[in-house]
Amino acid sequence: MHFEDDRPQPSVRSPDCGDPGDSSESSDPATGEWGTREDDALLARLRVDAADGAVLDAGCGNGRPVLDGLAPDRPVVGVDAATGQVARAARVAPGRVVQGNMTALPLASDAVAAVTAFRSVIHVPTSEHETVYEEFARVLQPGGVCYVTVGTETRAEPSDAWLDGGEPMEWTVLGPDESTRLLEATGFDVYDAVGLRDSVDASRDRANGRLVDADHPDAETVVLLARLPG
Template sequence: MTEPSYLTATRASYDTVAVDYAERYGNALTSMPLTRAMLAAFAELVRAAGDGPVADIGCGPGHVGAHLNTLGVPVFGIDLSPKMVEVARRRYPGLRFHEGAMTELDLKDGELGGIVAWYSTHHVPTEQLPTVFAEFHRTLAPGGHLLLGTHVGDENLHFQEAYGHPVSFGSYLLPPDRITELLAEAGLVVSARLLEEPGEGQKRPHVCLLARKPEPS
């Protein structure tokens, strides 16, 4: 089966920028107290449920997963970019990272107690998001939690340069309510959201959504 062109372009682009991306964002959480608060709430919910490990999907240089690890959450990372995986393994040799696409996760049904998708799903064209969210639902255990962070808006952006390198990827922005609807259609119920307006280092609003896969009634 031929790989969608957006996956090929996104992989190649993040391979190109991996080292510089890690240098810029690898310690970003230290200046993001609201994000740390959402990660802490997510970690508490996952620990309380005890349903399995957390997958950091689109993990990049691994800093989000590493932070969750310090909060007592068993976590591993998945990223489309082999170079990002290499960087993450060097930075955090005690954690597991491997290559994979969120459109077709190499994970068993109900294997995960939680999923973090931190600024990764916005690279997926809107028409492909139902496939991604269906994979999140499939791999989460009943009662498992999802924490999704992403840029929001109502436009499609296409980049040819990033972090001082040539790239070729898109950023497909949706309003928070539409993302919530798509999650609900996949069977994931949003219980909380944090919407942050543009500020220092952020050109656009961004949202953090906490969702759950309901247990069978």
């Protein structure tokens, strides 16, 4: 996989990235709710928490907020299973996006300093979440960090169509307790958690935004912050 700048880049096993001619525009329900203040706050913390090095956005969607937010100052690579999303993200981070599955990431071991999975693991069957976290641990360098969105409770919501592309998508959400157990089983230490309020509720209270305590009654989702041993 070719990268355009001369900074050290993660080694990527590059499968077919789909049709680059797919230029249809669509908002991404998986990331589109995130407000810029919340994006900036989480990515700013990631810059502090993670050592210098590449960042993998697993389930990168259209490339926002992670790829476009971090590309100016860090090497980035995005992975997504959906052909349309790969094409969209490739316009945000040219040459740095590959099509692939989170249960078998197309990256070498110890390739990245951080992994983000914002509203993406929830599209993987719960029976495979531990495998996903094992893959995150494999591609992370020692001491690497992982930010992953989980639910406030466990639920499953099948969907027949996704992003107007006709691709089926399953929503299988585990709560923070079970997700923490799985992360710890794969070698991570979950050192913090941040709640995100529903975007509609937050729009009525712009002064406070969407970031809240993980156990806040208005939290719709939770971002777990985890780290591998150094």
